[in-house]
Amino acid sequence: MTPPILEMRGISKAFPGVRALDDVSFRLLPGEVHALMGENGAGKSTLIKVLTGVYTADAGDVLLAGNPVVIGGPHQAQEAGISTVYQEVNLCPNLSVAENIFIGRGKVRWKQARARAAELLTRFDLDIDPALPLGAYSIAIQQLVAIVRAVDISAKVLVLDEPTSSLDRDEVARLFAVMRRLREDGVAILFVSHFLEQVFDISDRVTVLRNGRLVGEYETGALTRATLIGHMTGRVLEALEELHAPGEHAPDSAQPVLRAEGIGRKGGIAPFDLTIHSGEVVGFAGLLGSGRTEAARLLFGADGSDSGQLSIDGKPVTLKSPGAAIEHGVAFCPENRKTEGLVEDLTVGENIMLALQAARGWVRQVTDSDDLVRRWITALRITPSDPDAIAGNLSGGNQQKVLLARWLITQPKLLILDEPTRGIDVGAKAEIQKLVVSLADEGKAVLFISAELEEVLRISHKVEVLRDRQMIAELANEGLTPERILATIAGGGTGTVAAEGAAQ
């Protein structure tokens, strides 16, 4: 076996009250894509931050090509040959593409920079103008530019920290093509992702962390989904499989909770019909930008519709604002929990009480709030179970549960969940899915939006397929496969399009 280009030995790192890394070792070979897996709080981010010099390890050594190195900061990591591309693109949108590739790298002859940038971009099959400001391009392109920069600085070790979380399928494919080419060139790539399929698709080997400890290093080919999840969570996880029973509890077919007839909004989503019954989970499937969120926002009154009619419990309503929707028993968990949902500086309890307090108004105080909060923390198994913990310090999955609790406490009839499982780990994902199913069993109507088709299929009774800001099909979830949904999106539509729900 070739000697590792990068080796981390016995790394430990503690923060006040937390042992983030405990004697973790890690090896990266040249010319491989190595996935770093683990649930939230497993220590992945800490390990990467130690590697890139953001944190200093309490103990342990980092060896580059066999030589011990001390990495004091991002700049030194770069010089040592370790480049990182973060989830949020860390480039300057106001500078040109060429400037973004070359700035901060010592003396640059800017006259030649544009030509060199063009050359580099062509090598990566990127057909963009290096003289234009980076902000003119999509996030996916910006990320690829960040990779071009990183690779051009040092072609030895490339760290990709959740690069795919804001990309759609095509963009991911493009990124993977670039990664494969780099792998052929002998670059060692450390890849972090929450998407299991992607890990199986691209990685050669996997290192799994759990609770700050090393679980093991595996060949990807020798792993199955179940064993990998088992390594990550530390228990034999059948939760995902046992869930698969959306048809069991047939939804109440009498009065639909919500019925939309021809509602739409110019520039947002073409007019569509939709009915959701009590006890029913309706999934929205579609690629990024297909209009999933836009449709949901109409149902919540966050955007006004300019056509059609909405009725709730059989009565026609006009939702002029989210406030009106809440009054009618509609709750909406937005896609971006950090910026649109959670108030990070408030405590868990305060966050949970926000919606209820808003519904009751400022005059009537909620007197029994402590009890309520505790009940929901227990019911949703939020950890830590302390209502006074600061919400911003919780892991992604638990933050999502806090948001869920916030809406559940108002006893909504219809719950709209926009990407509730994005960026959270497998265990938490399964718990949230389970929660959604049990909510439906209790008679709530749920609209579930997710980019992961497998997840949509796992829990939905029926699936609305969206493409190019149009609802193109409604499929009953009986023997439905991701492939068939994709085929529908692609326009072929291999199966018959079921329309039972729309007609009622």
Add this chain to the structure above:
Amino acid sequence: MTALTFMGKRGMTAFTFVSRRGYLPVLVTLGLLVAVFVVGSILYYPDFGTGQVVVNLFIDNGFLLVTAVGMTFVILSGGIDLSVGAVVALGAMLCAWLTGMGWPAWLAIVTAIAAGALLGFIQGYVIHEFEIQPFIATLAGMFLARGLCFVISIEQIPIKDPFFDWVQTPIAVPGDMFIKPTVILVLVIVAIAYWMLHYTRFGRNVYAVGGSAQSALLMGLPLGRTRILTYVVSGVCSAIAGVLFGVYTLSGSGLHAVGMELDAIAAVVIGGTLLTGGYGYVLGTLLGVMLLGTIKTLLNFQGTLSSWWTRIAIGVLLFVFIVLQRALGTRRRSAGV
């Protein structure tokens, strides 16, 4: 106009110029400037549309221009400097006081500039090191500098040193016009600022920091040094403007240049620089100051309107420009998706 063609011709300059984009606001300012000038020339023929009126713009607004140039650096990097008006007053005051005590003029001027640099450094250091909002840190600097003026003297101090007279002796130039040495100084400062922003590593770093401070840091740029330096540049520019102010009024006073920081910010924004940082040009600032100055001159020629109408014009222009920037910003974002 000459400024823009000049930029277009040079290969390297064209590159940075094009790459920054967002020069539409600058062109709008230029268009407005030309329009106001043409209107003035038609209304007040033949006195308004002369080269001398243009030169006088530099004589009467030189100190504002120099202050605004310094402010451009700070705003481009994503900050703000409220202390500039007070530093202008302090600069004039130091010149008046020190020359009054018998110091040679050059030493008094160097001291004033050093004081501006020091104050700028302290502000920048505090802002960077303690992560203080620039607004509040420079507000403190503003009170400090203004207070120092009154510690030196509560009264206005006249400047009697002959050097201060000499630098504004009119020099005849072809075309039946005259300029003053101060005009040359102002133009040289604009040229240096232009060179610093577009030809030096520091200038590029200023844009990068203004675009995204976090990214700049992760790309290995010296965030702290860049930030602090912008405030030093602003302090130095304000102090030089103070010297010019002393030359212009031949006095130092704690009541000089009250509220000038706001004029400077207005000129920078009207010149097309985005208040959130990252986008803008020092030549836009030049046009912004010229536009404000031309409107003031126009009102002077008109004669019956109160000079406060200049303020109303500034107000209207500011509104128009921030809305314009907003509209352009939205377009840029939606085009990016």
